[in-house]
Amino acid sequence: MRKSPINYLISFACAAVLWVILGIFIGDLIGESITLATLAVEEFLNLFRIALGVITLLSLILIFYWLYYGAKSSTAGELKTAKKKYIVLFVTELIFAIIMLVILVIMLLDEGVVGSDYALIFLLAIVQTFILFWVTTLFFSPKTVKYIPFLAKKIF
Amino acid sequence: MKNESLRICEIFLFLLVVILFIGCGKKKPEIKWDYSNKDIIGSDLGQSELNFINLDVYIDATTSMQGFAVNPNNAYNKFLEEIETAANTAWEKTDVKYFKFGTNIKRIERNEFLRAKFPGFYSDRGIFEKTKIDSVIYKTDLSRLSVVVTDLFQTEGDINSIVLQIKERCFSKNIQLAILGVKSYYEGKVFDAKVPSYKFVSKMDDEKTFRPFYAIMFGEPQNILRLFTALKNKPFVKEENFILISKFLVNKFETKLTKTKESKSLSMRKSEKGPNTFEYTLKENARGGKFDLELSYDRMKFTPQFDPSLLELEVFSKRNLNKAKEKIDSSYSRDLRLIGLKHDENKINSALELELENEPGIFSYRVYLQLPAIGGFIIPDWVKEFSSENPSPSKDANKTLNLEKFITNLIQANISISRTKIAKFFITIRHQ
Numbered sequence: 135m136r137k138s139p140i141n142y143l144i145s146f147a148c149a150a151v152l153w154v155i156l157g158i159f160i161g162d163l164i165g166e167s168i169t170l171a172t173l174a175v176e177e178f179l180n181l182f183r184i185a186l187g188v189i190t191l192l193s194l195i196l197i198f199y200w201l202y203y204g205a206k207s208s209t210a211g212e213l214k215t216a217k218k219k220y221i222v223l224f225v226t227e228l229i230f231a232i233i234m235l236v237i238l239v240i241m242l243l244d245e246g247v248v249g250s251d252y253a254l255i256f257l258l259a260i261v262q263t264f265i266l267f268w269v270t271t272l273f274f275s276p277k278t279v280k281y282i283p284f285l286a287k288k289i290f
Numbered sequence: 291m292k293n294e295s296l297r298i299c300e301i302f303l304f305l306l307v308v309i310l311f312i313g314c315g316k317k318k319p320e321i322k323w324d325y326s327n328k329d330i331i332g333s334d335l336g337q338s339e340l341n342f343i344n345l346d347v348y349i350d351a352t353t354s355m356q357g358f359a360v361n362p363n364n365a366y367n368k369f370l371e372e373i374e375t376a377a378n379t380a381w382e383k384t385d386v387k388y389f390k391f392g393t394n395i396k397r398i399e400r401n402e403f404l405r406a407k408f409p410g411f412y413s414d415r416g417i418f419e420k421t422k423i424d425s426v427i428y429k430t431d432l433s434r435l436s437v438v439v440t441d442l443f444q445t446e447g448d449i450n451s452i453v454l455q456i457k458e459r460c461f462s463k464n465i466q467l468a469i470l471g472v473k474s475y476y477e478g479k480v481f482d483a484k485v486p487s488y489k490f491v492s493k494m495d496d497e498k499t500f501r502p503f504y505a506i507m508f509g510e511p512q513n514i515l516r517l518f519t520a521l522k523n524k525p526f527v528k529e530e531n532f533i534l535i536s537k538f539l540v541n542k543f544e545t546k547l548t549k550t551k552e553s554k555s556l557s558m559r560k561s562e563k564g565p566n567t568f569e570y571t572l573k574e575n576a577r578g579g580k581f582d583l584e585l586s587y588d589r590m591k592f593t594p595q596f597d598p599s600l601l602e603l604e605v606f607s608k609r610n611l612n613k614a615k616e617k618i619d620s621s622y623s624r625d626l627r628l629i630g631l632k633h634d635e636n637k638i639n640s641a642l643e644l645e646l647e648n649e650p651g652i653f654s655y656r657v658y659l660q661l662p663a664i665g666g667f668i669i670p671d672w673v674k675e676f677s678s679e680n681p682s683p684s685k686d687a688n689k690t691l692n693l694e695k696f697i698t699n700l701i702q703a704n705i706s707i708s709r710t711k712i713a714k715f716f717i718t719i720r721h722q
Contacts, residue, residue, distance in 0.1 A: 166571065166722065169554045175571065176560035246551065 141274035157183040204279035227264035321654040341382040350440035351390040356412040357478015365474035365526035367407040376520035392417035435509035457703035471531040476501035501688040534592040543587035545715040553579030566715040574722040578644035585638040595668040598633035604658040611651035659713040
C-alpha cells in the first residue's frame, strides 16, 4: 500500500469518496437546514460542492507531492528537512480550508447564513483538507518517510 | 502489511455501505399539475387553419338599415365593399357566404350582396320587418367566422334575450365575440328607440351627426383579430372603436415569487417544472411565511381594460402528508392570501402570505390571479359615446339605444361562464 502507484491511486480514491460523502450526502443535510435570503438551496449546494471539489484537488496535489518526495532516494538522507516539509504541507492544507470558508462567506454575505452553518462548512473543509492529508500520509506514505506523519510512530 | 491492507479494505467496505444506506432513502412521490398556460393565454391555431377561413357575412336588411344605403360613398357602403377584400388579404384562401337577415335569414349570392349598397335591398317581405339577431346567433360556429352588420336592437327587451343567447350559444362553446362601431352618414328612419320611430338625417360635413352601425364578429379571437387588422387600415375604421370580448385577456405573462427576508423558515429550491413554478422548503414547526409576487403581462389588444386593484386569488391545493397513506387531491384552499396589491401599467406587485397546517409533507398550490365576478372591467369610452339610454329626435338622435348596457351585459355573461384569469403559477412547499 505504500508503493507507487498504489498509494497514489488509493489516496485519490479516498479523496473522491470523502468528497461524495461530505459534498453530496452531508451537503444535502446542510441544504435541508440552511436558511438563505435569496439564493435557491440548489445554487448554494452547487457553490459548496464546487468549492469543496477545488480544495480536494488542491489537497490531492499536496498529498501527491508528499508521496513523490517521500519516494525519492535522496529523502532518506534528509529526514529533518522532510519533517519540516511535512509540517508546511499540513499547514497549507489548513490554509486551503480557511480560504474556502472566507470565499464562501464573501459570496454569501447577503444571504443571512448563520454562524453555525459556517462552522459546519469549515469543519467539512478541514476534514477534506488536512484530515484527509493526515490520514492518507499516515497510511500510504513511502517507507522512507513512514514515521514522519503525526502519530505515525505511536501507531506503527 | 497484510493486516494493514485488510483494515483499509474493511474501511472502504464500511464507507460503501454507509453511502448506499444514505443514498437509497424512500422518497414521497411528486405532486403533478397541468402546467400548461392554455387556460390563461389560449392555444395557437394550427398552420393549416391560419391560411384558410370560412366567413359568413350577415347583413341586417331591416328598414332602419336603408338609411345607410342612400349615399354610395359613405362609410357603410365602403365597409361592405371592404369585408371581402379584408378577408382575402388576411387569408390565402377564403370561402365567403352571404346572408340577409331581419325577421328571417336568407342566403344570398354575391351579386345580391353587392346590392346592399342600394335602398331596394332592404325591402324584402318577411325580412325587413324585424331585426332578429338571435336567429343569426344560432348559426354561429367555431369553425367559421361570422360577421353581422347591423345597427342593433329594435326594442330594449331584445338586449337581455340576445345576451342570454350569446352566452348559451357562443361563450359556453368558446365562440368569442367582437364589436366594431363605425359611424356613417345616415338618412332614414330610426326604430330602436323608446319613442316612436323617427326620421333622422346626418349632416354631410359633420361626423358628429353620423349614425353608427356595428360589425359584430363571432369566432376564434385570433381569426377576429386577423380580420380586424386587415380592416383597420381603412380611414372609416377606427381602432379605438373596437372591442374584443374574449375569455383570454393576456397574450403572455410572467410571475416571479421570492420569499421576504423575514421569512427565515422558508428556503427557496430550484424548480425543474418550468416557468411560473416555485419550490420552497419550510422548516419543522414553522407555519408559513411571506412572499413577494411580481407579475408582468401583455394584455391582449382590444380587450376591455380591467382594474388590477380588484384582482383576486383562486387557490387549489394538493397535499402529500408524511402521515397519510394516500395523497389528498385538488381542493379549494385558503392557505394563501394576497396582501397590498400595487399596479403600474402592465406590472403588478403584491405580498403573498402563506399559512398552512403544521403537518410534515408536501403541499402544492395552483394559484390563479383572476378578475372579480362583477365589476372588474372598464367600459371603453367609445361605447359610452355611441350609447344612449333614450335616443329621441330632440336628444341623442343618432345614438344607439342601450349599447353600453348591451356590452356590459356581454362582458358579464362571458365572465359568468368562466372567471377571467390573467396569470397562473404553482408553489410547492416541502414542510419538514
